Amino acid sequence: MYALALASALWALQPAEAAEAFQKRVKACAEKASKASVFIGGGSGFIISDDGYMLTNFHVSSTEAKETQVQLMDGRRLPAKKVAADATGDVALLKIECKEPLPYVEFGDSDALEPGQYVMAIGNPFRAGDAATGEKRYPTVTLGVVSGIHRHQNNYRDAIQTDAAVNPGNSGGMLVTLDAKVVGINGQIATRYMNRVNSGVGFAIPSVQIQRFLPAFKEAEGDGRVERGAIKGLSFDPWNRATIPWGTPKIAGIEPGSMADKAGFKAGDLVVGIEKYDIASIRRYEGVLCTYPEGSDVKVRVKRGEETLELKVTLERARSSRPVGEGPPAGSGWPGFTAEDADGGVRVIEVYPNSPAADAGIQPDDLVTRYGGRSIKTLKGRTGLYSSMGRHKPGDTIVVHVKRGEEEFDVDLRLAEAPTED
Amino acid sequence: MMFPAMALWLLQDLNSEFESQYAKVRESTARAIVTIDVDREAEEKQPRGSGLMNMLQGGSRIFAKRPKAPVTGLVVDPEGWILTTRYNVAGTLKGIHVTLSDGRKLDAELKGYEMLYDIALLKVDAKDLPTLATRRLEDLGVGDAVVAIGAAPEGDGVTLAQGIVSALDRMSGFGIQHDARLNYGNVGGPLVDLSGRLIGMTCKVSSLGTGPDDPGQNSGVGYAVTWERIANSLPSLKEGSKSRAPFLGIQGGDGDGGVKIQDAMKGLAAAEAGVQAGDVFLEFGGEKVTTMAQLKTKIERRRAGDKVKIKLRRGEEVLELEATLGERPEGQ
Numbered sequence: 233m234y235a236l237a238l239a240s241a242l243w244a245l246q247p248a249e250a251a252e253a254f255q256k257r258v259k260a261c262a263e264k265a266s267k268a269s270v271f272i273g274g275g276s277g278f279i280i281s282d283d284g285y286m287l288t289n290f291h292v293s294s295t296e297a298k299e300t301q302v303q304l305m306d307g308r309r310l311p312a313k314k315v316a317a318d319a320t321g322d323v324a325l326l327k328i329e330c331k332e333p334l335p336y337v338e339f340g341d342s343d344a345l346e347p348g349q350y351v352m353a354i355g356n357p358f359r360a361g362d363a364a365t366g367e368k369r370y371p372t373v374t375l376g377v378v379s380g381i382h383r384h385q386n387n388y389r390d391a392i393q394t395d396a397a398v399n400p401g402n403s404g405g406m407l408v409t410l411d412a413k414v415v416g417i418n419g420q421i422a423t424r425y426m427n428r429v430n431s432g433v434g435f436a437i438p439s440v441q442i443q444r445f446l447p448a449f450k451e452a453e454g455d456g457r458v459e460r461g462a463i464k465g466l467s468f469d470p471w472n473r474a475t476i477p478w479g480t481p482k483i484a485g486i487e488p489g490s491m492a493d494k495a496g497f498k499a500g501d502l503v504v505g506i507e508k509y510d511i512a513s514i515r516r517y518e519g520v521l522c523t524y525p526e527g528s529d530v531k532v533r534v535k536r537g538e539e540t541l542e543l544k545v546t547l548e549r550a551r552s553s554r555p556v557g558e559g560p561p562a563g564s565g566w567p568g569f570t571a572e573d574a575d576g577g578v579r580v581i582e583v584y585p586n587s588p589a590a591d592a593g594i595q596p597d598d599l600v601t602r603y604g605g606r607s608i609k610t611l612k613g614r615t616g617l618y619s620s621m622g623r624h625k626p627g628d629t630i631v632v633h634v635k636r637g638e639e640e641f642d643v644d645l646r647l648a649e650a651p652t653e654d
Numbered sequence: 655m656m657f658p659a660m661a662l663w664l665l666q667d668l669n670s671e672f673e674s675q676y677a678k679v680r681e682s683t684a685r686a687i688v689t690i691d692v693d694r695e696a697e698e699k700q701p702r703g704s705g706l707m708n709m710l711q712g713g714s715r716i717f718a719k720r721p722k723a724p725v726t727g728l729v730v731d732p733e734g735w736i737l738t739t740r741y742n743v744a745g746t747l748k749g750i751h752v753t754l755s756d757g758r759k760l761d762a763e764l765k766g767y768e769m770l771y772d773i774a775l776l777k778v779d780a781k782d783l784p785t786l787a788t789r790r791l792e793d794l795g796v797g798d799a800v801v802a803i804g805a806a807p808e809g810d811g812v813t814l815a816q817g818i819v820s821a822l823d824r825m826s827g828f829g830i831q832h833d834a835r836l837n838y839g840n841v842g843g844p845l846v847d848l849s850g851r852l853i854g855m856t857c858k859v860s861s862l863g864t865g866p867d868d869p870g871q872n873s874g875v876g877y878a879v880t881w882e883r884i885a886n887s888l889p890s891l892k893e894g895s896k897s898r899a900p901f902l903g904i905q906g907g908d909g910d911g912g913v914k915i916q917d918a919m920k921g922l923a924a925a926e927a928g929v930q931a932g933d934v935f936l937e938f939g940g941e942k943v944t945t946m947a948q949l950k951t952k953i954e955r956r957r958a959g960d961k962v963k964i965k966l967r968r969g970e971e972v973l974e975l976e977a978t979l980g981e982r983p984e985g986q
Contacts, residue, residue: 248675248848248849250671250672250675251671251672251675251799251848254672254799255797255798255799255848258797258798258799258818259795259796259797259798260797261797262795262796262797262818263795263796263797266796357869357873357874357875358865358866358869358873358875359865359866360821360824360831360866360869360875361821362866362947363826363866363947363948363950363951364823364947364948364951365823365826365827365951365952365955366823368823370796370821370822370823370824370831371821372820372821372831372875373796373797373818373819373820373821374817374818374820374833374874375797375817375818375833396833396874397833397835397873397874397875398874399869399873399874399875427870429869429870429871429872429873429875430872430873430874430875431872
């Protein structure tokens with residue numbers, strides 16, 4: 233009897249009604265989550281608690297002053313202070329000052345996501361929400377599915393991949409499941425030929441990573457930095473890393489006296505798990521670790537011969553690999569490209585995604601001949617790029633002269649803060 | 655034993671509920687879609703957007719180039735009036751050829767256009783053409799499902815791109831934003847809801863993604879000018895009105911409690927009205943302005959030729975001037 237009733241109920245639901253029910257769910261999610269969306273600088277952010285804590289990408293907040301202003305959907309402009317950031321992980325925490333409680337979104341669980349699941353992105357692509365006819369400012373809401381999880385993409389090493397349309401300006405904005413719970417921060421898109429519009433491949437920083445960093449963020453004050461963790465003293469077979477990116481990571485060597493040594497790792501160990509995560513490749517190993525801040529205690533499972541052991545290790549700070557003395561002075565404004573000596577200037581090798589150089593359209597192989605008003609002949613030395621870089625601070629806007637093939641032109645670069653590398 | 659089996663069978667049927675809804679949309683909208691073949695002189699100019707932007711984006715210029723292919727139009731009046739985007743029919747034209755949904759091929763005349771909302775109106779010699787029912791816009795909300803319909807160049811049927819309403823209050827209040835993918839080819843067709851009712855015409859695709867006015871092909875940031883705005887413009891478009899955007903002729907930025915003017919371009923509306931560099935705009939047409947973006951929106955809600963009262967502050971004084979809006983010059 234029950235089955236008959238159920239069958240009748242299912243039969244009664246017409247296609248139009250089913251579509252209507254789905255739309256209602258999407259609309260309700262958009263309405264609830266949009267209230268917590270903020271406009272900040274050239275990007276987006278969102279509020280995570282009613283006392284005003286908000287999140288965005290580091291590459292969005294790094295071009296803003298320590299005390300800046302954000303705008304809510306209802307039109308209110310409120311002051312916000314930078315609290316802390318994971319520069320490499322591209323997450324920044326700010327605090328909005330407001331006497332009344334603010335609308336906010338709760339966290340979902342990014343580890344529970346499955347490819348095919350609906351997600352919604354909310355932000356301000358192409359500054360589409362800047363020109364409003366009244367006080368209310370509409371952020372942009374787009375819908376798509378989770379395309380992939382635990383993606384390793386540049387400095388986003390445990391990213392959610394989605395086909396929800398995200399474009400320049402969506403950075404820092406929320407990615408939510410249809411229950412209006414945050415599962416990620418949108419921050420990167422995969423594009424070709426510098427054509428910086430969405431191609432159906434967007435990457436978001438997962439909520440589990442953000443939630444692990446939050447306590448450390450809140451303890452740091454006044455624009456502090458919290459770095460991702462690493463297990464120091466372990467080295468992997470370069471073959472593991474380069475040629476065959478899949479396959480369980482095998483420890484090639486242990487540095488005596490290091491954290492790894494003290495924790496009990498041995499050469500020849502296969503790293504099979506960290507906490508609840510199974511590790512099937514070096515990329516996954518890196519991906520899991522980047523979701524933990526320095527100082528975190530993690531349990532690592534290794535296979536040694538027939539045995540599986542659980543080793544406890546405290547993560548240390550992932551440190552910069554650039555040798556001291558090379559490069560521009562610490563604290564200088566960061567343009568976001570690497571270069572090498574060339575005839576008549578310096579030639580761009582790499583342009584970091586979402587950096588000031590990327591925004592300005594600088595490309596690999598460009599020849600830089602002037603930087604911030606000075607002629608550039610080399611990388612180092614008195615007339616070098618590093619010397620010129622040292623004369624400008626994060627937030628400064630400088631003019632850079634570029635030669636590309638037959639063309640020559642000037643670009644404006646708004647310098648940002650340098651992320652640390654590991 | 656039989657009942658659970660039946661229930662499972664019905665559940666499978668429900669999985670295609672959306673698909674059958676889209677089939678209904680396709681069937682009900684195809685009749686109002688036309689294919690437009692534009693015969694034009696070869697375009698020398700770069701896609702819209704400053705030369706510097708194009709240089710910086712190097713190889714992606716390829717993506718912005720207009721392909722040689724038919725575009726989409728929408729019948730808006732049974733007496734032979736067809737709407738498409740201004741960009742679809744821009745350039746030096748040698749002829750416009752329209753294929754109706756019933757297969758008839760007719761020559762079309764470009765009657766009028768509005769550059770700011772990217773609307774162009776064509777006339778063909780035909781009567782009793784099918785049009786689409788309109789959707790009530792008051793209850794349209796962010797998250798509502800939408801479908802962008804395009805003409806299939808092969809001549810059989812239409813193309814569909816699905817998405818949701820991304821935002822209201824775009825295009826100075828005369829349009830909405832959605833994420834159905836728009837490209838050369840389907841832009842200029844209707845944006846409809848899941849019942850096939852007209853919300854507006856998809857527009858503003860002509861370039862690389864230079865900003866809010868032109869997000870670029872296939873970006874997922876798409877616009878549609880509402881059917882209400884189209885209906886308001888139809889009378890003057892039918893009369894042959896060809897309007898460029900209204901233009902005040904100022905350069906300025908947010909500041910000093912209003913919009914601080916850096917330059918009032920010589921010979922243009924603001925300068926002619928007496929606006930000077932250093933003035934701070936306080937009100938435009940009786941409405942307070944606090945940002946440049948806001949002022950720009952208020953200007954764009956007007957038409958070239960409108961007389962507008964401006965309130966501004968010059969040093970200690972507060973002045974009231976009247977400007978007659980001009981037309982946006984070429985290249986602006």
